[in-house]
C-alpha cells in the first residue's frame with residue numbers, strides 16, 4: 505500500500521488519553537494530536553481544502569501564486585499543497601513568530617515577509633494589509649484568507665468532526681479547541697452538535713484577546729487587547745469563521761499557565777506539543793474541575809501543533825526565565 509502524494513496523509517490523527525495531568529478527574533480526557541499531520545499541524549487540513557476549493561471555483565490557475573498572512577502553520581499547510589500542485593507561495597507574518605517556523609516555510613520554497621506585531625490590523629504595515637495588497641498587485645495570485653474563508657470551517661466539518669465522532673464511537677460529551685481563526689472550533693463543533701446536540705463545546709482563548717468578553721457580553725472591547733506570547737490563539741478581530749453560536753463556554757488562559765502546561769505535557773505525558781496546546785489543556789482541565797464533567801463524560805481536546813517549533817522559546821529555560829515564567 506502507498507500514498508500517491510504526501511497530501512493523502514493529511515488527517516486521521518490519533519486520539520490519546522491523558523494519564524497524569526487529568527488523573528484527579530473521573531471522566532476520560534483524550535487529546536487529538538495534530539502534529540501527526542505531514543506539516544506537523546492541524547492547518548494541513550485547511551491548506552489543502554482552501555486550495556482545492558479555489559481551483560474548483562477558478563480562483564487560481566496553473567503556475568499561480570498563493571499569498572497568505574499566517575503565523576506559520578497555515579503557511580506550512582498551504583506550502584505542502586502548493587509544492588505538489590505547482591504553485592508559488594508568499595507568506596506575510598509577524599515578528600512575534602518563532603524563527604524556526606519561518607525557516608520551515610522557506611525550506612518548502614516559500615517567500616516569507618515579516619511585518620510588525622504591534623500595529624492595528626488595518627494599518628498598511630500589518631501582516632493582514634500587506635498580504636491583501638500583494639494579492640491585488642500580483643497577477644494570477646490567490647489570497648485564501650483563512651480568517652474569512654468558509655473552506656477553513658468546512659475542512660473541519662468534513663474531517664476533524666467525523667474523525668472525533670468515529671474515534672469515540674459517538675461517546676464524546678465535551679469538545680475543546682483553541683480559538684484562532686475559528687475554523688477548527690466552528691467546523692468541528694457544527695458536525696458534532698449535528699450528531700448529538702448535547703455535546704458541550706469549550707473554546708480556549710488567550711489573555712490579551714477580545715474573544716472571551718465578546719462571547720460573554722457581545723461587546724468588542726479594545727481595552728481587552730494587549731500583547732501576549734501564545735501563538736495561534738486569541739485575536740484582535742472577529743473573523744467570519746468564528747461562530748459563537750456553536751460555542752458553550754470560553755476559557756481564557758495566560759501565557760504562563762499555557763507554557764508551564766506545555767512543558768508538563770512533554771514531561772509527564774510524552775506529548776511534545778506547542779504553546780497553544782498547553783493553553784487548550786489548561787483551559788479544558790480548569791473547565792472540567794469547575795464541575796460540569798462527571799464519571800461518564802468523555803472530553804476531546806485538540807492539540808494543534810508540535811513542540812519542535814518552540815524549542816528556542818517554551819522549551820528554553822533562559823527564555824522562560826527572561827519572560828518571568830520560571831524561577
Ligand SMILES: Cc1ncc(COP(=O)(O)O)c(C=O)c1O
Nearest residue numbers: 683684685686687688736780808
Ligand atoms: C498553533 C495554533 N493553535 C491554534 C490555532 C487555532 O485554530 P483556528 O485558527 O482554526 O481557530 C492556530 C491557528 O492559527 C494555531 O496556529
